[in-house]
Amino acid sequence: MEEWLYLQNEAAPALLKGFWVSLALIFPSAIFGLVIGVIVGVLRVYGNRPVAAAANGFVVLFRGIPLVVQLFIWYFGLPYIKIYLTPFVAAVLGFSLCSGAYHSEYVRGALLSIRRGQMLAAQSLGFSKVRMIFSIILPQAIRRALPGCGNELIYLIKYSSLAYMITCVELTGEGKILASNSFKYTEIFLIIGACYLAMTSVASVLLSRVEDRLSLPGFEHHRI
Amino acid sequence: MPEQILRIENVSKRYGKKEVLRGASLTVDKGDLKILIGPSGAGKSTLLQCINFLVRPDEGRIWLEEKEVHYAHKRDLYAYRQKVGMIFQDFNLFDHLTALENVRIGMVKVKGMAKAQAGERAVAELERVGLKEHMQKYPAQLSGGQKQRVSIARALAMDPRVMLLDEPTSALDPELIGEVLAVIRDLGENGMTMIMATHQIAFAGSLASEIIFMEDGRISERGTPEKILFQAENARTREFCAKIAELYGEKR
Numbered sequence: 001m002e003e004w005l006y007l008q009n010e011a012a013p014a015l016l017k018g019f020w021v022s023l024a025l026i027f028p029s030a031i032f033g034l035v036i037g038v039i040v041g042v043l044r045v046y047g048n049r050p051v052a053a054a055a056n057g058f059v060v061l062f063r064g065i066p067l068v069v070q071l072f073i074w075y076f077g078l079p080y081i082k083i084y085l086t087p088f089v090a091a092v093l094g095f096s097l098c099s100g101a102y103h104s105e106y107v108r109g110a111l112l113s114i115r116r117g118q119m120l121a122a123q124s125l126g127f128s129k130v131r132m133i134f135s136i137i138l139p140q141a142i143r144r145a146l147p148g149c150g151n152e153l154i155y156l157i158k159y160s161s162l163a164y165m166i167t168c169v170e171l172t173g174e175g176k177i178l179a180s181n182s183f184k185y186t187e188i189f190l191i192i193g194a195c196y197l198a199m200t201s202v203a204s205v206l207l208s209r210v211e212d213r214l215s216l217p218g219f220e221h222h223r224i
Numbered sequence: 225m226p227e228q229i230l231r232i233e234n235v236s237k238r239y240g241k242k243e244v245l246r247g248a249s250l251t252v253d254k255g256d257l258k259i260l261i262g263p264s265g266a267g268k269s270t271l272l273q274c275i276n277f278l279v280r281p282d283e284g285r286i287w288l289e290e291k292e293v294h295y296a297h298k299r300d301l302y303a304y305r306q307k308v309g310m311i312f313q314d315f316n317l318f319d320h321l322t323a324l325e326n327v328r329i330g331m332v333k334v335k336g337m338a339k340a341q342a343g344e345r346a347v348a349e350l351e352r353v354g355l356k357e358h359m360q361k362y363p364a365q366l367s368g369g370q371k372q373r374v375s376i377a378r379a380l381a382m383d384p385r386v387m388l389l390d391e392p393t394s395a396l397d398p399e400l401i402g403e404v405l406a407v408i409r410d411l412g413e414n415g416m417t418m419i420m421a422t423h424q425i426a427f428a429g430s431l432a433s434e435i436i437f438m439e440d441g442r443i444s445e446r447g448t449p450e451k452i453l454f455q456a457e458n459a460r461t462r463e464f465c466a467k468i469a470e471l472y473g474e475k476r
Contacts, residue, residue, distance in 0.1 A: 117316035120278050121375075124310035125330040125382060126302045135333050140320045218319050218364030 003187070011178050011188060018174030019195060025091055025160045025170060026199075030153055032096035037103020037149070038138070044104060045111045046133055055104070062101035068165055070094045075166040087168035091160075099156050106148030110141035143219045150207035154200050161196075171195060226253040228290060229386050229417045235274050235284030237267075237441075244270045245281070246441040252386060252419060257412050259428040260421040261452075262438035263464060268421035269313075271438070272388045275419070276308045277301060289385065306334060309379030309387040313394050315371040317363040317378070323350060323370075324359040327378045335382070342381075349377035353407050369400030373407055380411075387411070389420035425468045429453050437461045 043055040062070065075090040085093065114137055122132040164173025171192055179188040230252040237245040245267045252258055260268040273279040275286065277295045286293045288304060295301045317326050324346050331342035350359050353373040363371055372392055379387060392408065393401040405427050412418065412431055422428060428435055428449060435452040437445040445458045453469070456462045 115316075117312060117314055118318060120312065121310075121316035121318065123278055124276055124305055124308075125378070126304075126306035126334045127330075128298070128302055131333055135329060136318055136320075140318075143320070216320055216364075217362040 003184075006182065006184070007187065007191075010182075011184075011191070014174045014178055015171065015188075015191060015195070018169060018171035021088075021163075021168070021170040021174075022160055022172075022199075025088070025095065025163055025168070026157055029092050029095035029099060029160070030156055032092070033099025033103055033152070033156065034149065036096060036100025037107055037152075038142075040100055040104035041107025041111060041145075042133060042138070044108050046129065059101045059104055062097045063105075067094065067098050067159055068162055070098060071162060071166045087163070087166050090166055091163035091168045095156060095160065095163075098159075099152060102152045102155070103145075103149050106145045106152065107141065109148070110143075110145035111137060113144055114140055140219070143214055143216070146207070146211050146214065150204070150211075153207065154203055157199050157203060158196060226255075228252070229254050229256075229288070230275070230419075231287040231290075232275060233285045233287075235271065235281045235286070237270055237274055237279060237281050244441050245274065247284075248438075248441075248443050250419075250436070250443070252417060254417055255415045256417055256433045257431055258419045259432040259435045259449075260419065260438055261423070261425070261428065261435060261464070261468070266438040267441040268438055269390050270441075272310075272390045272419065272421060275388055276305050276310055278310070302334070306330075306382050307385045309382060309384035311372070311375055311379060311387065311389040311392045313391040315363070315368070315375050315395070317366075317371050317374055319363050322360050322362055323355060323366065323374045323377075326363070326374055327381050330378065330382050345381055346377070349381045350374070352380070353377045354403075367400060368396045369403045372396065372404045376404075376407055376411075386417040386419065389418060389422070391421050391423070393422065393424060423468050423472050425453070425465065425472050437464065 040055045040058055043051050044059070045052075047055060071091060071094040074085060074094050075087060078085060118136055118140070119132060122136045127136070160170065161172035163170050164176060169177070175188045175192045179185045182188075228251060230250070232248065232250040234247045234249055235245060236243070236247050248267070248271050250258070260271065262268055270279055274281040274284070280295075288307060293300065293304045295304070318329065321329060324343065327346035327349055328339070328342045331337040331345060332339055347356060347359065350356050353376055355370060355373055355377070358366060358370060363374075366374065389408065393404050396404060401424070405424065408418070408420070409427075409431060430449075432449050434446055435449050436443055437452060437456070437458070439460060445452065445456060445461045452461060453465050456465060
């Protein structure tokens with residue numbers, strides 16, 4: 001009984017607050033990450049040599065350094081050059097760049113899967129390279145990249161829990177504080193685990209809706 | 225003096241050490257139907273792709289309507305390609321667009337026409353190739369012959385001065401070849417200037433203004449259908465014509 005009251009009166013409000021912070025981190029990071037991923041993916045495949053090399057370098061950096069280390073650099077490192085970010089902004093920045101690096105890999109794979117004939121046809125009609133990429137290649141590539149990008153979005157939901165390492169107290173952070181005060185680690189983290197599971201489940205349902213929505217004859221997934 | 229549409233001079237292309245095209249020259253007048261024949265690897269496709277610079281020639285110059293094409297200049301190149309329609313062996317319709325959108329997109333995105341106006345034109349072109357009732361279908365829902373006719377409509381919508389057809393019926397089932405050839409015949413009768421690589425020897429014999437036999441990247445013999453098909457000078461030409469006549473032609 002006492003336990004139930006604790007969970008209801010103390011834990012639940014704190015966790016709910018953390019939950020909203022988590023959502024506030026995830027949404028912009030997901031959008032910026034996707035935009036960065038598409039741009040970087042296109043530059044890696046269709047950019048001229050220096051541009052493609054720079055885009056590849058971006059991916060090497062942001063995919064290769066542990067995300068926690070990146071967050072520390074944005075939050076604790078930038079003040080050395082007189083740039084001060086709030087924990088929230090530093091977290092969104094770190095998540096977006098890391099997520100973008102991963103998305104770019106899915107986008108790149110999808111771009112490379114588009115048959116050369118599609119480009120020949122566009123060129124033969126007089127399309128410029130940029131117009132061809134936007135009107136012909138990307139609409140097809142996005143459809144092929146979607147399952148992979150969805151995977152990355154699910155990942156983002158989970159690694160948003162790292163924000164508390166730079167004092168942005170979201171769901172996991174609130175849980176950590178509650179648990180270390182009450183020593184109810186098991187109960188608190190079971191609840192938190194369930195919250196993340198709920199978020200990822202909702203996300204995967206929404207993602208498969210989007211996939212169905214964008215599906216066209218010739219682009220459908222054949223479910224065997 | 226007939227009106228000259230296209231002049232190609234000494235076009236060559238190498239891939240590494242392999243010379244796929246060795247100095248091909250060609251003049252095409254308005255209303256001509258030039259048929260390219262020859263064994264695979266002879267350079268027919270490469271020549272057609274060099275003509276609209278989908279493959280960059282290593283040497284050679286090209287004139288459209290007596291004006292030289294400066295293909296290194298991007299804007300000139302894009303403008304030139306609009307005037308040169310290209311039909312591919314494997315259709316290359318845009319997979320994510322319906323038949324109607326396939327025909328319309330070039331007019332809207334390249335020529336900058338209003339969507340409604342381009343749509344009307346697209347419907348008219350699809351009607352011309354007999355596909356108006358299929359205009360809302362995606363490429364995956366069309367047969368090979370229908371896809372090739374959509375691609376012809378797509379090229380026609382750009383008002384090309386000349387059309388390049390690269391074995392337009394080679395990927396088709398035998399019973400679908402006729403519907404595509406009928407559309408091409410119709411174009412020829414309406415005065416479209418065309419260069420076409422094909423093995424359809426009977427079609428070539430009845431419609432070509434000139435047949436050009438290619439071998440090893442060179443134009444080795446050229447002449448009227450009568451001459452090439454029945455009195456070729458070159459033994460290799462005679463042998464090749466006999467072989468494809470047996471495979472694709474009507475017995476005479």
